[in-house]
Amino acid sequence: MSIWEEESPYRIEPLAKDHERKNFFCGVEELDRYLHKQITQDQKRRVAAPFVLVEGTSREVAGYYTLSSSSVDLSAWPPELAKKLPPYPTVPVVLLGRLAVDQKRRGQKLGEFLLIDALSKALENTDKVAAAAVIVDALNDEAVSFYRHYDFQQFPEQPNKLLLPMKTIAQMF
Template sequence: MKFELLDPKRHDREGFDCGVDALNTYLQRFANQDVRRGLTRVYVLCEEARIAGYFSLSAHSVSRQDLPPKIQVGPYEELPFLMLGRLAVDRNYQGQGLGDTLIVHAFAITRSAAGQIGILGMIVDAKDERAAGFYERFGFQRLSGTALRLVLPITAMDHLLG
């Protein structure tokens, strides 16, 4: 398996089923449009044309007051992050640790971007409490005033990835 940017002409989006309709529909119907518009980048973990999992990354800003105190740096009201918009593993590949593989790859891209532009870390909107628990295993912290929005600073990624 290897990571690639989504190529709608090459990757089988219709065959993807993670068990969550919203995540399936996004990949099958909206991901390519968002990529073409420059709103996001979608990375797929695939075997040839078959997609085992995917995630999306885009630019995002967060209100300084919503962040944990250790991340409230600088005088700016809005602070830059990358948004992990979606992350899903096809049912046929679930239980094999591919969710971890996907998020670690997203961390590597985020760290690389932070070396080129100013960003403080990653933000994610978990779909539910189970997903929030998955992200919390990696050190994500919930933002104040939100039930399922979490943040992970670059320094925590550095610690996780070594």
């Protein structure tokens, strides 16, 4: 059974106070610490919209991601994409700030499940708040490879910063 089917035991929902975060460990200290100590403050301040993956009726967090609005200097974009945009100094984007899956649930394609949900939400909201792409700041080479697998393109001067144009995302859905 695919995790995308209606019968999937997993669901993604906005972070709530009753979600159990203390036993989440993805193996990347920065991502674990963010979920344990910072995420609710960012949510309250409206600087990040966090979404969590839970299984069944459990409130234990199995994975999470955050979305925020951001902008990127047009001059930093890959040239083949920059020429398709208006000549503004900066371009509005959605920042996929963090994405992580608990170590106990690795190998189930839950990272992909979270990514597809994040892209869907980003696209859905472009009717209300415009954005030309989803961007990520990958923490390491493994994360770069993950995003490249889904056709994200690297920024020329910043290989750990990647983007996926909204036009490409729209074609996915």
